[in-house]
Amino acid sequence: MSLEQVFSIAGGVAMIGWLVLLLAPAGSAWPGRVVYSAAVALAMLYAALIGAYFSRSQGGFGSLADVAVLFATPGVLLAGWVHYLVFDLLVGSWERSEADRLALSRFVLAPCLLLTFLLGPLGWLLFLAVRHVRMRAQLVRGSSPA
Numbered sequence: 678m679s680l681e682q683v684f685s686i687a688g689g690v691a692m693i694g695w696l697v698l699l700l701a702p703a704g705s706a707w708p709g710r711v712v713y714s715a716a717v718a719l720a721m722l723y724a725a726l727i728g729a730y731f732s733r734s735q736g737g738f739g740s741l742a743d744v745a746v747l748f749a750t751p752g753v754l755l756a757g758w759v760h761y762l763v764f765d766l767l768v769g770s771w772e773r774s775e776a777d778r779l780a781l782s783r784f785v786l787a788p789c790l791l792l793t794f795l796l797g798p799l800g801w802l803l804f805l806a807v808r809h810v811r812m813r814a815q816l817v818r819g820s821s822p823a
Contacts, residue, residue: 691719726753731756775808
């Protein structure tokens with residue numbers, strides 16, 4: 678199987694996880710299991726890619742130039758991409774779980790998830806801001822998060 682095929686499969690697995698996060702009903706337990714299963718599968722792929730390509734690559738983590746050389750190896754570059762897929766998916770899963778806990782509307786959560794999917798840390802920051810506002814509002818009303 679080519680690295681391009683592996684890239685496509687990994688993207689498809691991650692996309693299933695994101696669609697579940699976006700579309701599954703609030704309060705359901707099964708979306709978390711689906712997303713964690715996808716993340717575990719992708720993490721196992723990551724481990725395989727690191728095992729297969731990391732020792733064959735040049736470069737390292739000591740400087741930006743070293744990282745550029747490291748990621749010049751296509752298998753390591755793919756591993757780096759899978760790394761992003763896994764962690765962004767896990768952050769999205771946490772956002773969904775927190776949204777359920779705080780009874781946030783899916784209309785409020787969806788932009789956060791979409792931004793996390795597209796630009797990881799920016800979506801997480803948006804969610805943290807939304808979460809902060811929601812928690813303050815609940816404190817002002819005298820109710821606490823579940």
